[in-house]
Amino acid sequence: MKNLKILPLEYGSGFPTLLRKEVKRFYKVAFQTVAAPVLTAILYLMIFGHVLEGKEVYGRISYTAFLIPGLVMMSVLQNAFANTSSSLIQSKITGNLVFVLLAPLSHLEFYGAYVLAAVFRGVVVGLGVFLVTAWYALPALEYPLWIVTFVFLGAAILGSLGLIAGIWADKYDQLAAFQNFFIMPATMLSGVFYSIHSLPPTWQAVSHFNPFFYMIDGFRYGFFGVSDISPWNSLAIVACFLILVSAIALRLLQKGYKLRH
Amino acid sequence: MHAAISIQNISKRYGALQALDNVSLAIKPGEFFGLLGPNGAGKTTLISILAGLVCADQGQAAIMGANVQSDFRQARRMLGVVPQELVFDPFFTVRETLQFQSGYFGIKNNDAWIDEVIANLDLTSKADSNMRSLSGGMKRRVLVAQALVHRPPVIILDEPTAGVDVELRQSLWQFISRLNQDGHTIVLTTHYLEEAEALCQRIAMLKQGKIVALDTTANLLSQYGSAKKDGEGKTDLEDVFVNIMSGNAV
Numbered sequence: 001m002k003n004l005k006i007l008p009l010e011y012g013s014g015f016p017t018l019l020r021k022e023v024k025r026f027y028k029v030a031f032q033t034v035a036a037p038v039l040t041a042i043l044y045l046m047i048f049g050h051v052l053e054g055k056e057v058y059g060r061i062s063y064t065a066f067l068i069p070g071l072v073m074m075s076v077l078q079n080a081f082a083n084t085s086s087s088l089i090q091s092k093i094t095g096n097l098v099f100v101l102l103a104p105l106s107h108l109e110f111y112g113a114y115v116l117a118a119v120f121r122g123v124v125v126g127l128g129v130f131l132v133t134a135w136y137a138l139p140a141l142e143y144p145l146w147i148v149t150f151v152f153l154g155a156a157i158l159g160s161l162g163l164i165a166g167i168w169a170d171k172y173d174q175l176a177a178f179q180n181f182f183i184m185p186a187t188m189l190s191g192v193f194y195s196i197h198s199l200p201p202t203w204q205a206v207s208h209f210n211p212f213f214y215m216i217d218g219f220r221y222g223f224f225g226v227s228d229i230s231p232w233n234s235l236a237i238v239a240c241f242l243i244l245v246s247a248i249a250l251r252l253l254q255k256g257y258k259l260r261h
Numbered sequence: 262m263h264a265a266i267s268i269q270n271i272s273k274r275y276g277a278l279q280a281l282d283n284v285s286l287a288i289k290p291g292e293f294f295g296l297l298g299p300n301g302a303g304k305t306t307l308i309s310i311l312a313g314l315v316c317a318d319q320g321q322a323a324i325m326g327a328n329v330q331s332d333f334r335q336a337r338r339m340l341g342v343v344p345q346e347l348v349f350d351p352f353f354t355v356r357e358t359l360q361f362q363s364g365y366f367g368i369k370n371n372d373a374w375i376d377e378v379i380a381n382l383d384l385t386s387k388a389d390s391n392m393r394s395l396s397g398g399m400k401r402r403v404l405v406a407q408a409l410v411h412r413p414p415v416i417i418l419d420e421p422t423a424g425v426d427v428e429l430r431q432s433l434w435q436f437i438s439r440l441n442q443d444g445h446t447i448v449l450t451t452h453y454l455e456e457a458e459a460l461c462q463r464i465a466m467l468k469q470g471k472i473v474a475l476d477t478t479a480n481l482l483s484q485y486g487s488a489k490k491d492g493e494g495k496t497d498l499e500d501v502f503v504n505i506m507s508g509n510a511v
Contacts (some may be wrong), residue, residue, distance in 0.1 A: 005316055010368075011334075011338060011366060011367040011368060012367035012368075012369060013367050014364060014365040014366060014367045015363055016364070017361055017363075017364025017367075018364075020364070021285070021359075021361045021364075024353075024357075025352050026355075028352050029352075055483075055500055089495075091350075094348060094349075094350075094351070095344075095346050095348035096348045096349055096350045098296065098314065098344055099348075099361075099362055099365070099407060101312075101313070102312055102313070102314070102337060102339040102340075103337060103362075103365035103366055104338055104366060105365060106333035106334075106369070110397060111300075126309060198502050231330075231405060256316065260313065260314055260315065260316060261309075261314070261316070
C-alpha cells in the first residue's frame with residue numbers, strides 16, 4: 001500500500017469543475033438534449049411554414065423567415081430551463097447532490113456553474129436549430145450584437161428559473177407541472193409563431209405582461225431590424241427580469257432551501 | 262492545538278422530534294472515534310451538521326478549528342464524509358467521478374493522488390467503468406475514494422459496511438486503519454459493534470439525541486461490563502451497548 005499521509009494542498013475554486021461537469025452531463029446524452037429539440041423545431045417549421053406559406057409579417061418578411069428566429073429562441077429558452085431543472089432534480093432524487101453540497105462551493109459558484117452550463121446548452125441547441133432551419137429560409141442578420149445579447153440574457157433567465165424549479169420541486173411531476181403550466185405556455189404565447197400586432201388589442205396588452213415576449217421580440221429585432229416594441233425597452237425589461245430571478249435563485253441557494261435542512 | 266472535531270451545545274429539532282439535544286463533544290486529532298447509537302439516535306444528523314448538510318438550531322461545530330458555518334470552505338476542505346446511502350452519478354465513470362470530486366475542492370493536477378486512491382481501494386480494473394455497472398461493494402469503495410480525494414485530515418464514515426460482504430469489510434477496515442496510522446482522524450458510525458470495539462479508541466453513545474456515554478473503549482468495557490449478569494464469558498461492546506441503552510448500566 002502506498003503513501004496515504006495527509007499532504008498540504010493548494011485550493012482554488014470548484015466553479016470551473018462544476019461548470020465542466022454540468023456541460024459534460026448533457027453532452028453525454030446529446031442525442032436527447034441537443035438532437036431531439038433540433039428535430040422538434042424542424043417539425044414546427046415544416047408544419048407552420050407549409051400551412052402559412054405566402055403570408056408576410058411586418059409587410060416584407062416571409063412567414064418562414066419570421067418563424068425561424070422565434071423557433072431558435074424558443075429552443076434556447078426551453079433547453080436552458082431543462083438543463084438546470086433536470087440536472088438538479090435528478091441529483092436531488094438520486095442523492096448524488098450531496099457530493100456538490102459537501103464541497104467548499106459558495107452559492108455564487110453553484111449558481112454560476114449551473115446557469116452558465118444552461119446558457120451553453122441553450123446556445124448549442126439554438127445554433128443547431130438555426131443552422132438546420134436556415135436551410136429553408138435564411139433570415140437576415142441585421143444586428144448580431146442584439147442577437148447575442150438576447151440569447152445570453154434569455155438563456156440565463158431560463159437557466160435561473162430552472163434552478164429555482166429544481167430546488168423547489170421534490171418530485172418529477174412537480175417539475176413537469178412548473179414546465180407545462182408556466183414555462184411552456186409563456187413561451188408559446190410570447191410571439192414565437194406570430195407578431196403580437198396580429199392579435200386583438202386585449203391580447204396584445206396581455207402579451208406585454210409576458211417577459212418571454214420581450215426576449216423573443218428583442219432577439220428577432222437582431223435578425224430583421226424590426227420588432228413589435230423597441231429593443232431597448234425589451235433589453236431593460238429582460239435585464240430586470242434576469243436580476244429578479246437571479247436574486248431569487250441566489251437567495252434560495254444561500255439559505256440552502258430544500259438543499260441543506 | 263485545535264480539536265479535530267469540536268461540537269458545542271448542538272441542538273436540532275425536526276418538528277416534534279428533538280433529533281439532537283445540547284450535544285457537546287471534542288475529538289482529538291489522530292483519534293479513531295466511534296459514534297454509536299440505535300436507529301434515530303441522531304448520529305446521521307450530527308454528521309450532517311458537521312458536513313454542512315444540516316444547519317443546527319443552536320450551538321457551534323468546527324473541523325480543525327474552522328467553524329462549519331462561518332468558515333465553511335476551510336471546514337469542508339478538512340473533512341471527508343462517506344455517506345450512508347449508496348449514491349452515485351450515473352453519467353460518469355469511476356475516474357471521472359473522482360476527478361470531478363477533486364475539482365469541486367479546487368484541486369488541480371490531482372491525478373497522481375486519484376490513481377493512488379484507486380489502487381489502494383482495488384478499483385483499478387473498474388476505473389473506466391460507468392458507475393451504474395458497479396456492484397454495491399464497488400460503489401461503496403468509490404464513496405470512500407470520493408471522501409479521500411481532497412486528502413482531508415478528518416474522515417467520517419457513516420455506516421460504511423452496511424450491506425457489505427465480509428471480504429470487503431475486512432479490506433475496508435485495513436485501509437481505514439492505515440489512514441488512521443498515517444495521521445487521519447477517523448469518526449465511525451456502525452451497527453457492527455465488534456468492529457467498533459476492535460477499531461475505536463474512544464466511543465460516544467447517543468440515545469434520543471443525547472450523549473449517554475463517552476469514554477475510551479477500554480473504560481466503557483470495564484465500567485459497564487460488570488452489568489453483565491450471567492457472569493459467563495468476556496464482556497464485549499454489545500453487552501455494554503445494551504446495558505447503556507436499556508438503562509441497566511451500573
